[in-house]
Amino acid sequence: MATGGTSSSSGEGFLSRMALNDNKAGMEGLNRDKINKIIMESSKGSRFYENELKKEQQVNQRIERMMLQKAHITEQQLSKAQAQVEKMTSDLERGRDLSRVIVHVDMDAFYAAVETRDCPDLMDKPMAVGSMSMLSTSNYHARKFGVRAAMPGFIAKKLCPNLVIVPTNFDKYRAVSAEVREVFADYDPHFLPMSLDEAYLDISDHLEQRRGWPEALRTHRLHTNNTGTARGIEVEGLSPVLFENSPSSSPCLQDAAGGEVEVFGTCAEEAVREMRFRIEQKTSLTASAGIAPNMMLAKVCSDKNKPNGQYRLPSNRQAVIDFIQDLPVRKISGIGKVTEKMLGALGITSCSHLGQEMALLALLFSETSWHHFLHISMGLGSTHIERDGERKSMSTERTFGEMGALEEQFSLCKELCQDLAQDLQKEALKGKTVTLKLKNVNFEVKTRAWTLPCAVATTEELFAVAKDLLKTEIDNVSPQPLRLRLMGVRVSSFASADDKKPLQKSIVGFLHKKQTDSTETDISMSALTASDKMTHEPSAHASTSSYCSTEPESGTDSLTCPVCFREVNTTELTVFNRHIDQCLSGVTMGQNNHTDTELERGPCVCEEEVEKEITGGKREEGPKEKGSKLLSRCVLDSVGLRLDSTNISLSTVGLNPVCLNTCPNGDVSIHRANTLKVSSQSDPHVRVCLLSPGGPRPMTTPKPESRDHRGPALTCPVCQETQDTNDLTLFNRHVDLCLNQEVLHELGGLASVDRTTHTAPPAAHKGPCFRYVLFTE
DNA sequence: GGGGGAAGGACCA
DNA sequence: TTCCTGGTCCTTCCCCC
Numbered sequence: 001m002a003t004g005g006t007s008s009s010s011g012e013g014f015l016s017r018m019a020l021n022d023n024k025a026g027m028e029g030l031n032r033d034k035i036n037k038i039i040m041e042s043s044k045g046s047r048f049y050e051n052e053l054k055k056e057q058q059v060n061q062r063i064e065r066m067m068l069q070k071a072h073i074t075e076q077q078l079s080k081a082q083a084q085v086e087k088m089t090s091d092l093e094r095g096r097d098l099s100r101v102i103v104h105v106d107m108d109a110f111y112a113a114v115e116t117r118d119c120p121d122l123m124d125k126p127m128a129v130g131s132m133s134m135l136s137t138s139n140y141h142a143r144k145f146g147v148r149a150a151m152p153g154f155i156a157k158k159l160c161p162n163l164v165i166v167p168t169n170f171d172k173y174r175a176v177s178a179e180v181r182e183v184f185a186d187y188d189p190h191f192l193p194m195s196l197d198e199a200y201l202d203i204s205d206h207l208e209q210r211r212g213w214p215e216a217l218r219t220h221r222l223h224t225n226n227t228g229t230a231r232g233i234e235v236e237g238l239s240p241v242l243f244e245n246s247p248s249s250s251p252c253l254q255d256a257a258g259g260e261v262e263v264f265g266t267c268a269e270e271a272v273r274e275m276r277f278r279i280e281q282k283t284s285l286t287a288s289a290g291i292a293p294n295m296m297l298a299k300v301c302s303d304k305n306k307p308n309g310q311y312r313l314p315s316n317r318q319a320v321i322d323f324i325q326d327l328p329v330r331k332i333s334g335i336g337k338v339t340e341k342m343l344g345a346l347g348i349t350s351c352s353h354l355g356q357e358m359a360l361l362a363l364l365f366s367e368t369s370w371h372h373f374l375h376i377s378m379g380l381g382s383t384h385i386e387r388d389g390e391r392k393s394m395s396t397e398r399t400f401g402e403m404g405a406l407e408e409q410f411s412l413c414k415e416l417c418q419d420l421a422q423d424l425q426k427e428a429l430k431g432k433t434v435t436l437k438l439k440n441v442n443f444e445v446k447t448r449a450w451t452l453p454c455a456v457a458t459t460e461e462l463f464a465v466a467k468d469l470l471k472t473e474i475d476n477v478s479p480q481p482l483r484l485r486l487m488g489v490r491v492s493s494f495a496s497a498d499d500k501k502p503l504q505k506s507i508v509g510f511l512h513k514k515q516t517d518s519t520e521t522d523i524s525m526s527a528l529t530a531s532d533k534m535t536h537e538p539s540a541h542a543s544t545s546s547y548c549s550t551e552p553e554s555g556t557d558s559l560t561c562p563v564c565f566r567e568v569n570t571t572e573l574t575v576f577n578r579h580i581d582q583c584l585s586g587v588t589m590g591q592n593n594h595t596d597t598e599l600e601r602g603p604c605v606c607e608e609e610v611e612k613e614i615t616g617g618k619r620e621e622g623p624k625e626k627g628s629k630l631l632s633r634c635v636l637d638s639v640g641l642r643l644d645s646t647n648i649s650l651s652t653v654g655l656n657p658v659c660l661n662t663c664p665n666g667d668v669s670i671h672r673a674n675t676l677k678v679s680s681q682s683d684p685h686v687r688v689c690l691l692s693p694g695g696p697r698p699m700t701t702p703k704p705e706s707r708d709h710r711g712p713a714l715t716c717p718v719c720q721e722t723q724d725t726n727d728l729t730l731f732n733r734h735v736d737l738c739l740n741q742e743v744l745h746e747l748g749g750l751a752s753v754d755r756t757t758h759t760a761p762p763a764a765h766k767g768p769c770f771r772y773v774l775f776t777e
Numbered sequence: 778g779g780g781g782g783a784a785g786g787a788c789c790a
Numbered sequence: 791t792t793c794c795t796g797g798t799c800c801t802t803c804c805c806c807c
Contacts, residue, residue: 042791042792043792046792048791048792049792055787059787131793132791133792133793134791134792134794135793136793136794149793150792150793152791152792152793154791154792155792194790195790333789333790334788334789334790335789336788336789336790337788337789338788338789339788339789366800368798368799369799369800391796391797392796392797393795394795394796395794395795395796396794397794397795399792399793399794401791433783433784435785443792446785446786447784447785448784448785449784450784486793488794490795490796778807779806780805780807781804781805781806782803782806783802783803783804783805784801784803785800785801785803786800786801786802787798787799787800787801788799788800789796789799790795790796790797
């Protein structure tokens with residue numbers, strides 16, 4: 001442990017953060033120096049070690065900054081902080097609740113115990129569950145050698161050459177855990193499981209009832225094998241861990257049938273002993289428990305007499321204060337190696353020190369942190385066990401050997417999205433934020449997140465975002481390969497099911513001619529994926545490109561141009577985009593009379609002039625980089641919008657954000673209430689085109705002859721009905737109205753207008769309504 | 778300049 | 791040859807008021 005400042009830096013010859021953590025039952029009195037020497041010798045020089053070294057240095061720098069800050073604290077500041085701490089202390093003291101009886105139950109060496117139960121040969125051997133890469137837990141024999149959970153198997157083997165490593169079998173542990181939970185539920189139906197082997201219970205109500213119970217309800221039959229050890233009713237076999245203070249080892253009585261029975265009392269200790277007895281009878285596994293007035297203390301107490309023991313902290317203030325006094329801070333749940341080291345640098349190792357230095361801590365740590373420390377120093381913790389706390393995120397990740405091939409990376413990314421989509425489906429969840437987690441071969445972890453305007457859940461939706469994030473990371477290190485050892489996908493910002501629905505159809509959704517059900521507002525990711533596929537067609541990475549185009553849109557052999565509304569006989573994006581480029585240039589310049597031959601030639605010659613007109617000759621450069629690439633060039637319709645790096649403020653031009661389509665490929669989103677965020681995850685050259693402004697700047701009316709090749713009648717892409725006009729201005733107003741109706745409909749049916757009758761500008765249509773299309777070059 | 782949201786990262790169990 | 795997952799908190803950046 002650090003004795004102050006950076007004294008524990010690498011100069012000592014080993015990393016303190018890599019040293020054995022013997023803060024675990026069964027690991028007292030070990031030869032730490034010898035064990036640490038073996039750990040360091042096994043680790044030194046590895047990439048993992050180098051990364052740990054880096055992290056250690058970062059923590060040391062934090063400590064240095066903290067000590068510097070401490071040196072500048074004045075007496076005046078300290079006394080002010082002291083007054084604040086005292087006031088808060090007295091407030092907290094007034095609210096101290098000692099009325100609840102909280103129990104923390106922890107199964108002893110759970111996975112190892114299950115494996116030993118099912119294979120009694122392991123009983124007397126040092127064993128651990130996991131692999132040569134990583135161990136999940138170890139039995140008490142192995143702990144004597146310094147072998148513990150979260151230690152790589154190959155290092156454990158060096159500490160204990162006779163160690164038996166058993167692979168994990170989570171299905172089995174889940175089944176046993178379910179049996180244990182059945183017992184928990186009898187004492188607190190609202191118990192809070194923390195993991196497969198750990199739970200908090202509030203047994204206050206149970207104790208209330210229990211007081212009136214007849215002895216028969218507190219009597220349980222004891223099943224023993226021929227060794228006299230407690231044996232499970234459902235499970236045949238030996239108890240894997242034999243301890244003298246087993247809950248079943250107290251004197252037994254005989255029932256009428258001659259079987260041994262045990263009668264338990266009515267107090268909290270007896271109820272918990274009964275619970276542990278029943279768990280052992282049912283599973284042949286032992287549990288330890290802590291009984292205290294709150295969760296924080298119960299957790300500490302459950303560790304007190306581990307394994308197969310229990311400890312009760314009386315529910316009175318003095319007992320709590322006495323208990324806390326000499327307790328090392330590291331014993332508190334929530335204080336890990338970094339916090340321990342930081343507090344150690346300030347000379348704080350026990351909870352009583354914590355209380356003494358609260359004023360200093362209030363000045364050096366964040367409010368949340370010092371409030372937490374104050375609670376600990378007073379022995380306060382949560383007295384309410386909230387079981388149904390809302391889940392905030394869901395993720396899946398995988399570690400593997402070095403992976404550098406793009407194809408493999410995208411394939412794995414999709415697999416992860418599939419797994420996650422399945423998990424999301426099980427809990428009927430949808431989230432707006434998709435996060436990609438990457439760990440490279442040097443153990444550096446990066447997360448890249450993207451928040452969408454609507455919640456997503458399917459494989460395609462997740463992959464559409466995740467693969468863009470991945471591609472950005474690949475591009476960032478290009479031409480070097482991205483050498484990964486872990487990839488994960490997470491979804492957060494969960495929303496109600498309604499959020500899944502987008503505000504409005506994406507214009508891309510209208511591109512494909514006569515898709516199955518045109519009445520469904522199914523923009524979001526189906527459109528997104530389609531667009532995404534298209535925009536990535538000319539990818540720099542052949543493998544990416546081929547991967548992304550493996551799912552062609554079924555039954556589509558032509559696309560409808562959103563500008564001239566003609567069918568373009570191609571599904572090739574480059575050709576189709578070129579066509580739209582031409583159309584847009586034509587519309588903006590007030591002409592739309594290009595020929596098909598021109599369409600084949602590439603970007604319109606007028607493009608640069610248009611750009612100059614709009615941007616005043618200035619090219620937008622991407623000045624900053626934070627998770628996404630910025631636009632190096634943007635062409636906007638000259639309706640008064642100005643590109644402000646990545647954000648277009650809508651309020652400044654009087655736009656109504658709900659009238660905007662969400663971005664077809666995730667590059668454009670409604671960033672805030674009135675800001676349109678434009679950022680390219682996939683290509684720095686992005687063109688934003690705002691079509692059909694129905695507001696202050698009327699769209700240039702095309703010359704009559706230019707309408708000819710749109711045909712005599714126009715079909716609305718929203719309501720799919722043919723309009724009795726070929727006047728583009730009128731037609732656009734109709735479409736605008738339809739889009740608005742779609743929005744209103746999505747917002748809760750605030751208005752109902754017969755779509756077919758409104759070809760004239762509606763009176764209720766206040767302010768402009770824009771649609772946009774976004775294409776990458 | 779402060780409030781607040783987004784994103785990234787550290788930390789913890 | 792050093793896990794997996796889910797959560798909280800902190801910091802930084804940036805927009806908006």
